[in-house]
Amino acid sequence: MSLALSPEERAIAAGEDGAGMAMRIVAESARLLGAPRLIPIASAHIDGALYHGDSGTLFAERLVEGGARVAVRSTLNVGALDLMGCSRVRLEEPQRGMARRMMEAYRKLGCEQSWTCAPYQAGHRPAQGSDVAWGESNAVVFCNSVLGARTNRYGDFLDIACAIIGRAPDYGLHRPQNRRARLVFDVSTLSPSFLASEIAWPVLGSLYGRMVGNTIGVVAGIANHPGEDALKAFGAAAASSGAVGLFHIAGVTPEAPDVETILAGPEPETVVHVTPQMAAKARSSLSTAVAARTIDAVAIGSPHLSDAEFDTLERLIAGRRLAVPIYACTGRHVLASLERDGRRKRLEAYGVVIVADTCVVVTPIMPEISNGVLMTNSGKFAHYAPGNTGYAVLYASLADCVESAVLGKPRFTDIAA
Amino acid sequence: MSAAAEILVPGKAGEGEALVLMAPISFWGGVDPKTGRIADVRHPQHGETISGRVLFLPGTIGSSSASAVLMELVHNGRAPAALVLHEPDAILLLGLIVAREMGWETPMAVRLGRDLFEAYRGRTVEVAGDGALTVAA
Numbered sequence: 001m002s003l004a005l006s007p008e009e010r011a012i013a014a015g016e017d018g019a020g021m022a023m024r025i026v027a028e029s030a031r032l033l034g035a036p037r038l039i040p041i042a043s044a045h046i047d048g049a050l051y052h053g054d055s056g057t058l059f060a061e062r063l064v065e066g067g068a069r070v071a072v073r074s075t076l077n078v079g080a081l082d083l084m085g086c087s088r089v090r091l092e093e094p095q096r097g098m099a100r101r102m103m104e105a106y107r108k109l110g111c112e113q114s115w116t117c118a119p120y121q122a123g124h125r126p127a128q129g130s131d132v133a134w135g136e137s138n139a140v141v142f143c144n145s146v147l148g149a150r151t152n153r154y155g156d157f158l159d160i161a162c163a164i165i166g167r168a169p170d171y172g173l174h175r176p177q178n179r180r181a182r183l184v185f186d187v188s189t190l191s192p193s194f195l196a197s198e199i200a201w202p203v204l205g206s207l208y209g210r211m212v213g214n215t216i217g218v219v220a221g222i223a224n225h226p227g228e229d230a231l232k233a234f235g236a237a238a239a240s241s242g243a244v245g246l247f248h249i250a251g252v253t254p255e256a257p258d259v260e261t262i263l264a265g266p267e268p269e270t271v272v273h274v275t276p277q278m279a280a281k282a283r284s285s286l287s288t289a290v291a292a293r294t295i296d297a298v299a300i301g302s303p304h305l306s307d308a309e310f311d312t313l314e315r316l317i318a319g320r321r322l323a324v325p326i327y328a329c330t331g332r333h334v335l336a337s338l339e340r341d342g343r344r345k346r347l348e349a350y351g352v353v354i355v356a357d358t359c360v361v362v363t364p365i366m367p368e369i370s371n372g373v374l375m376t377n378s379g380k381f382a383h384y385a386p387g388n389t390g391y392a393v394l395y396a397s398l399a400d401c402v403e404s405a406v407l408g409k410p411r412f413t414d415i416a417a
Numbered sequence: 418m419s420a421a422a423e424i425l426v427p428g429k430a431g432e433g434e435a436l437v438l439m440a441p442i443s444f445w446g447g448v449d450p451k452t453g454r455i456a457d458v459r460h461p462q463h464g465e466t467i468s469g470r471v472l473f474l475p476g477t478i479g480s481s482s483a484s485a486v487l488m489e490l491v492h493n494g495r496a497p498a499a500l501v502l503h504e505p506d507a508i509l510l511l512g513l514i515v516a517r518e519m520g521w522e523t524p525m526a527v528r529l530g531r532d533l534f535e536a537y538r539g540r541t542v543e544v545a546g547d548g549a550l551t552v553a554a
Contacts (some may be wrong), residue, residue: 025511025514025518028426029507029511032425032505032507033507047482052450052482052486052489053492053493055485055488055489055491055492055519056488056489056517058492059519068421088508135481137481153481154481155481155483155485155508155511156481156484156485156511157484157511157512158484163433190496343473
C-alpha cells in the first residue's frame with residue numbers, strides 16, 4: 001500500500017518553510033516504512049538534541065530559521081551539557097559551542113527544557129491508548145508498556161519533524177494488533193526473595209532484551225506490582241540489550257490484566273522458562289571488570305533518578321563520607337526538590353556528584369583514567385559504559401554500590417536467583 | 418554484469434570499489450562519523466573504510482542515531498559512493514533524506530537482494546541514476 005497524504009498535508013509539504021521540510025521528512029519516512037497514512041499525535045519526546053556532530057546542529061537551526069514550532073507538547077531528552085552547572089562536562093571547543101547552539105535551537109522550536117531521559121517522571125504522561133512520537137529507547141519502552149500510550153522508536157530528526165507537524169506514520173506499535181504478545185517470559189520458578197530485590201529488574205530486563213529481540217513478550221509470574229522505578233529499570237535494560245519497544249507484565253502493566261488477554265493467538269509462539277541459572281548468568285554478564293580490587297567511581301541514574309531513589313540513596317549513605325564519588329544523574333525536575341529540602345547540599349558533602357540535564361555515558365564527565373573501574377546498579381549504564389567511557393563495569397545493587405563507594409573497593413551481597 | 422535495483426532514496430550517481438559487509442552493522446558506535454572507518458571491534462570488517470565505497474548492507478542493527486551518523490558522514494564528505502540495501506532501513510536512510518533537505522549532495526540508496534551481493538565483492542561498481550548496478554570494466 002502506498003502512502004496517501006491529505007490535501008492539507010500536501011500543501012504543507014509544498015512549503016519552503018520549516019514545517020514543509022518537517023512534513024517532507026515524515027512523509028519520506030512513512031513511504032520507506034510502508035505506512036498508508038499519517039496519524040495525529042498527542043505529544044513528543046525529542047532525543048535529537050544530543051550533539052553527535054555539527055550537521056545535527058545545522059539541521060535544528062535550519063528549522064528555526066524556517067519559522068518552525070512544535071505543534072504538540074514536546075519534552076527534551078538529555079543534551080551534552082549540564083546547563084544547571086552541577087557537574088563539569090569536559091567537552092572542548094568548538095564542540096562545546098556547537099552542542100550549546102543545538103540545545104538552544106531546540107528551545108527555540110518550542111520544546112520544554114526538561115533535559116531528562118525519564119520525562120514520564122517529570123510530569124509528561126500521555127493517556128493510555130493515545131498516539132505519540134517519542135524518542136530515547138527507555139522512554140519509548142516505558143511510554144508503551146507502563147503508560148499504555150502508543151509510539152514507535154522515533155530516532156533523531158524524525159522525532160522533531162513529527163512534533164512540528166503533529167503527525168506520525170501509521171505503522172508498527174501505533175496499531176493495536178501489533179501490540180499483542182507472541183512470547184511468554186515465565187519467571188515463576190525464580191525465588192521470591194530474588195524477585196523482591198532491586199537487582200531482579202535490571203538483570204531480568206537485560207536477559208529479556210537478549211532473548212526476545214524485537215518480538216512482543218509478556219512476563220508471567222510476578223505476584224505484586226514492583227513499583228515504577230523497577231519497571232523503569234527493567235525497560236531500560238531490555239531496550240539496551242535488545243530492540244524492545246514494548247513489553248507486558250501480566251497483572252501489572254495496563255494492557256495485560258492476564259497472559260491470555262494480551263496474547264496474539266490462543267497459544268504463545270514461544271515460551272521462555274527463566275531458570276535461576278539463566279538469571280545468575282545474566283547478572284554476571286552485566287559486569288566486564290575482572291578481579292577488580294578497587295573501584296574508581298559509582299554511577300547511578302540511567303534512566304535519571306527519581307525523587308524516591310534519592311531518598312533511598314541518602315538513607316543508604318547514612319551520613320558517611322564516600323571514598324570514591326557516586327555520580328548521580330537526574331533531571332532538573334528532581335534537582336529542584338533536592339535543593340528545596342537541603343538534600344543536594346548534604347549529598348554533595350558526602351561526596352556525591354549530582355549530574356543534571358545529561359549523564360556520564362553520553363558526554364565526558366568522569367575523569368579519563370586507564371583501567372578505570374565503575375560500579376553501577378543500572379543495566380543500561382552496565383551496557384554502554386565500557387564502550388562510551390572506557391571504564392570496565394561492575395554490576396551491583398544500590399546498597400552494594402553505596403558500601404563499595406564508602407570503602408573504595410567492591411563489596412557484594414549475594415542474592416540467589 | 419548488471420542488475421536493475423529499486424531506488425530507495427534518489428541522489429548522485431556514483432562509482433567505487435564494492436564493500437560487501439559480511440555482518441549487519443550499527444552505524445552509531447560502529448562507524449566513525451569523522452573518518453568513515455568501521456570502529457566496531459566485533460565487526461568482521463573492523464578497520465575498513467566505507468567512505469567512497471559502494472556499500473552493500475545485508476542488514477543494520479542498533480541505535481536510532483544511525484541517521485545522525487550517516488548525515489554527519491555526508492556533511493564531512495566521508496559518505497559511501499552509494500548504498501545498496503537488502504531491505505529499506507527507514508532510520509538509516511533518514512540520514513540521507515534530511516541531508517538532501519539541507520541541500521547537501523547525497524549518494525543514492527538502492528535496494529537489491531543480498532543473494533546478489535557476492536558477485537560485486539572486490540569489483541569496481543557503478544550505480545547509475547536509474548538505479549542500475551554495473552561492474553565497471
